[in-house]
Amino acid sequence: MACHETVTCPRCKRTFECRVGTILRCQCQDVVLSEEERYFIQQKYSGCLCADCLRDMKTIYQQPETSS
Numbered sequence: 001m002a003c004h005e006t007v008t009c010p011r012c013k014r015t016f017e018c019r020v021g022t023i024l025r026c027q028c029q030d031v032v033l034s035e036e037e038r039y040f041i042q043q044k045y046s047g048c049l050c051a052d053c054l055r056d057m058k059t060i061y062q063q064p065e066t067s068s
Helices: 020-025 035-044 051-062
Strands: 005-008 015-018
Touching: 035 051
Parallel strands: none
Antiparallel strands: 005 015
């Protein structure tokens, strides 16, 4: 298995280097997510998201829903 792979973020379509072989050095490790936040993201996207999108999705999850 390759240590690094260039992937496209399914949310923003930007490419980034996924370091699944050395996960502690991967860009996603900079974003701390709760189990609930991970589940929320997994329900909307499959595959790896870039760190910017992970931060955005964390913010979206934390925003209270507004009633219409």
